[in-house]
Amino acid sequence: xxxxxxxxxxxxxxxxxxxxxxxxxFSLNVFLSRQERRRIxxxxxxxxxxxE
Amino acid sequence: MLLHWINQKFLSPxxxxxxxxxxxxxxxxxxxxxxxxxxxDGLFIAPADYQQGEGFRIxxxxxxxxxxxxxxxxxxxxxxxxxxxxxxxIAAIWMSCSASxxxxxxxxxxxxxxxWGKPMWGTWWIWDARLTSVLILLFLYLGFIAxxxxxxxxxxxxxxxxxxxxxxxxNLPIIHYSVIWWxxxxxxxxxxxxxxxxxxxxxxxxxxxxxxxxxxxxxxxxFLRMRNxxxxxxxxxxxIKETLS
Numbered sequence: 001x002x003x004x005x006x007x008x009x010x011x012x013x014x015x016x017x018x019x020x021x022x023x024x025x026f027s028l029n030v031f032l033s034r035q036e037r038r039r040i041x042x043x044x045x046x047x048x049x050x051x052e
Numbered sequence: 053m054l055l056h057w058i059n060q061k062f063l064s065p066x067x068x069x070x071x072x073x074x075x076x077x078x079x080x081x082x083x084x085x086x087x088x089x090x091x092x093d094g095l096f097i098a099p100a101d102y103q104q105g106e107g108f109r110i111x112x113x114x115x116x117x118x119x120x121x122x123x124x125x126x127x128x129x130x131x132x133x134x135x136x137x138x139x140x141x142i143a144a145i146w147m148s149c150s151a152s153x154x155x156x157x158x159x160x161x162x163x164x165x166x167x168w169g170k171p172m173w174g175t176w177w178i179w180d181a182r183l184t185s186v187l188i189l190l191f192l193y194l195g196f197i198a199x200x201x202x203x204x205x206x207x208x209x210x211x212x213x214x215x216x217x218x219x220x221x222x223n224l225p226i227i228h229y230s231v232i233w234w235x236x237x238x239x240x241x242x243x244x245x246x247x248x249x250x251x252x253x254x255x256x257x258x259x260x261x262x263x264x265x266x267x268x269x270x271x272x273x274x275f276l277r278m279r280n281x282x283x284x285x286x287x288x289x290x291x292i293k294e295t296l297s
Contacts, residue, residue, distance in 0.1 A: 005096075010105075010106075018167045022164070025156050030276075033276035041296060
């Protein structure tokens with residue numbers, strides 16, 4: 001059953017990479033946004049500590 | 053009264069920062085629900101297509117990506133108008149944060165389309181009107197990002213970006229009508245606003261669910277990026293200092 005699911009009637013080698021790529025792009029967007037936030041907060045805290 | 057409420061909750065950077073924090077968990081819940089339904093129904097429950105067999109299932113990631121790629125650019129053009137006419141700070145932030153997300157969706161539409169094209173058309177790529185106009189959309193997004201990255205002054209950066217976003221909107225009707233105006237290898241529209249959908253309801257519902265899921269995902273990433281930009285632009289204000297302390 002799993003083999004026929006993966007094979008997807010012979011189109012598995014096209015379908016699964018398309019879905020995998022979508023998941024990678026989605027995960028990358030979440031990761032980059034969170035990383036950007038951490039970087040900005042670090043910069044602001046550095047700036048504020050220099051001001052004090 | 054209503055305008056004051058909208059301004060307080062969404063249009064001022066401080067209001068948006070607070071409101072978006074409240075909205076993000078709700079958007080994430082809507083995204084997960086729509087994505088799971090669309091994914092499970094689209095991959096395992098919807099029947100195989102009578103012509104394309106199981107291969108048609110790429111539609112559930114390709115069409116939502118392509119739809120969002122165009123919708124995001126349209127949103128950017130509206131934000132550009134608001135930036136130029138009303139000098140709304142939040143619209144400029146919306147415009148600049150949308151560009152990279154739009155570029156990712158366009159990239160996804162092109163690559164998943166190419167993967168779908170190989171078994172159906174026998175080729176990964178062809179200089180067909182639809183594919184070429186979507187590639188131009190990707191270049192427009194990349195051009196916008198490049199333009200914004202080379203201008204240091206925020207108000208000049210917003211103005212230049214807004215002009216490019218408005219000029220590029222001409223490409224959207226070309227993409228949409230390319231399959232009608234020209235003889236293309238790409239199939240015609242699956243869902244049209246005026247005509248009955250050419251797709252069976254059992255295949256249509258997961259598609260609509262995936263389109264909604266992709267839209268919620270766009271809003272989530274947009275809000276996260278906008279919150280980052282608000283922090284960066286307003287970091288000298290007292291409310292940011294209080295928020296971060």
